[in-house]
Amino acid sequence: MIEFKNVNKWFGKLHVLRDINLEVPAGEVLVICGPSGSGKSTLIRCINRLEKFQKGELYVDGQPLHDHSINLTKLRADIGFVFQQFHLYPHMTALQNVTLAPINVRKMNRDEAEELGRRMLARVGLSDKADAYPAQLSGGQQQRVAIARGLAMSPKIMLFDEPTSALDPEMIGEVLDVMIQLAEEGMTMCVVTHEMGFARQVAHRVIFMDEGQLVETGKPDAFFDNPETERAAQFISKILTH
Amino acid sequence: MIAEYASRLIQIIPFFLKGLLMTVVVSGISLVLSTALGFILGILRTGRSRLVSRSIGLYVDVMRGTPFVVQIFIVFFILPEWGLQLDALPAAILALTAMTSAFICEVVAGGIRAVPKGQWEAAAASGLNKFQQLKLVILPQAMRTILPPLVGQYVLMIKDSSVVSVIGVTELTRVGWQTVVRIPEGLMVFTLVGVLYFVICYPLIRLSNSLEQRLSQESVRL
Numbered sequence: 001m002i003e004f005k006n007v008n009k010w011f012g013k014l015h016v017l018r019d020i021n022l023e024v025p026a027g028e029v030l031v032i033c034g035p036s037g038s039g040k041s042t043l044i045r046c047i048n049r050l051e052k053f054q055k056g057e058l059y060v061d062g063q064p065l066h067d068h069s070i071n072l073t074k075l076r077a078d079i080g081f082v083f084q085q086f087h088l089y090p091h092m093t094a095l096q097n098v099t100l101a102p103i104n105v106r107k108m109n110r111d112e113a114e115e116l117g118r119r120m121l122a123r124v125g126l127s128d129k130a131d132a133y134p135a136q137l138s139g140g141q142q143q144r145v146a147i148a149r150g151l152a153m154s155p156k157i158m159l160f161d162e163p164t165s166a167l168d169p170e171m172i173g174e175v176l177d178v179m180i181q182l183a184e185e186g187m188t189m190c191v192v193t194h195e196m197g198f199a200r201q202v203a204h205r206v207i208f209m210d211e212g213q214l215v216e217t218g219k220p221d222a223f224f225d226n227p228e229t230e231r232a233a234q235f236i237s238k239i240l241t242h
Numbered sequence: 243m244i245a246e247y248a249s250r251l252i253q254i255i256p257f258f259l260k261g262l263l264m265t266v267v268v269s270g271i272s273l274v275l276s277t278a279l280g281f282i283l284g285i286l287r288t289g290r291s292r293l294v295s296r297s298i299g300l301y302v303d304v305m306r307g308t309p310f311v312v313q314i315f316i317v318f319f320i321l322p323e324w325g326l327q328l329d330a331l332p333a334a335i336l337a338l339t340a341m342t343s344a345f346i347c348e349v350v351a352g353g354i355r356a357v358p359k360g361q362w363e364a365a366a367a368s369g370l371n372k373f374q375q376l377k378l379v380i381l382p383q384a385m386r387t388i389l390p391p392l393v394g395q396y397v398l399m400i401k402d403s404s405v406v407s408v409i410g411v412t413e414l415t416r417v418g419w420q421t422v423v424r425i426p427e428g429l430m431v432f433t434l435v436g437v438l439y440f441v442i443c444y445p446l447i448r449l450s451n452s453l454e455q456r457l458s459q460e461s462v463r464l
């Protein structure tokens with residue numbers, strides 16, 4: 001479903017992705033962790049081409065992203081992206097947030113889209129918030145609307161960039177529950193997160209990044225209990241004492 | 243004495259209303275054109291092409307850094323030498339549009355830049371194309387920043403339209419000049435001119451203020 005081949009990216013002189021090789025088959029739940037600034041966001045933002053890269057090859061759903069002539073809007077329509085800061089549209093209700101892309105990208109008619117939107121909001125437990133504006137919702141609720149917004153496009157892949165990092169601790173659970181349910185339904189997911197519980201429960205694989213390199217890959221339990229590299233071990237001890 | 247004053251006033255008022263009408267026509271047409279052009283320029287100004295953005299920036303600086311009276315002389319007296327001969331009215335509209343669109347361009351660009359980058363990213367990530375991102379997500383949010391100063395620009399433009407009297411457009415200010423050489427009540431004439439400008443500008447000033455207040459209250463709610 002996703003295949004990185006020797007992908008390299010620079011921000012000016014800064015080499016942020018170094019020879020990334022990674023394959024994510026359909027249905028896999030992949031957790032990406034690593035210290036801040038190691039290139040995790042850049043990595044998953046390459047998958048829907050929110051970031052360009054300069055060297056290497058990347059195939060997503062059969063499409064070559066290194067080829068700059070591909071149809072980007074089509075690619076992005078099939079990939080859901082959930083941001084750390086939610087980025088809901090503040091001038092629209094929850095339902096309008098969810099139906100915007102189905103109406104304008106999938107060309108669904110309004111009634112159909114609203115029906116779909118309400119189903120998606122129900123799926124994240126927010127049936128009663130359809131007409132609320134983002135500012136009237138808690139952080140956890142906003143992030144669940146953002147997930148519903150992604151799901152409404154029937155994506156083949158869902159990408160999450162630290163979806164719980166901006167939340168108060170008491171709201172993390174409600175968002176993780178939605179993500180766990182999604183994982184159990186077989187969604188292909190790449191999740192940047194330090195939530196070890198989530199990783200152990202549903203991830204098929206954890207990858208560890210440091211300084212733009214993919215340093216270690218493993219099954220969640222093996223990775224967290226017996227990391228192979230010194231750098232991963234240090235990182236895990238840090239998030240444990242956190 | 244007072245009766246004479248009043249009868250003089252009644253005599254001249256029809257001319258002033260005709261002048262006012264011309265001011266409204268010149269300003270109104272320029273307002274529509276400069277808004278359309280200003281939005282297009284403002285959107286391109288924030289676009290990805292450096293060359294386009296810089297060129298527009300230069301245009302804006304030139305328009306903002308030169309007196310309007312000089313601009314209108316150039317349009318009316320110099321452009322004909324380059325083969326573009328315009329009557330006074332179209333020349334006035336062209337000059338007002340050129341100047342005001344530069345100011346509106348900066349207002350629009352500022353409003354667009356004030357929308358967080360994450361909004362573009364969220365819209366792009368959901369598969370909306372550039373035009374849809376702008377129309378459905380960015381501009382509706384940018385309008386909150388754009389509207390109050392935009393209406394303010396309209397007020398400035400209406401007042402600046404008095405300058406087009408220098409090329410012979412018989413709008414309000416020119417009617418004032420024409421009248422004052424014929425009757426002795428100079429104070430009355432220009433008070434009347436001022437009052438009539440104020441009558442069209444005041445509602446816009448109120449609108450701008452109330453938009454500012456309403457939109458800032460809304461942003462507190464958001």
Ligand SMILES: Nc1ncnc2c1ncn2[C@@H]1O[C@H](COP(=O)(O)OP(=O)(O)O)[C@@H](O)[C@H]1O
Pocket residue numbers: 011014016034035036037038039040041042043
């Ligand atoms: N738009 C950008 N321009 C320049 N440098 C950037 C940009 N985005 C990220 N970086 C840099 O790239 C590196 C990797 O960033 P990022 O992928 O956000 O790391 P992470 O998500 O692991 O914290 C960091 O050093 C960061 O400062």
Ligand SMILES: [Mg+2]
Pocket residue numbers: 040041042161162
């Ligand atoms: Mg990050």
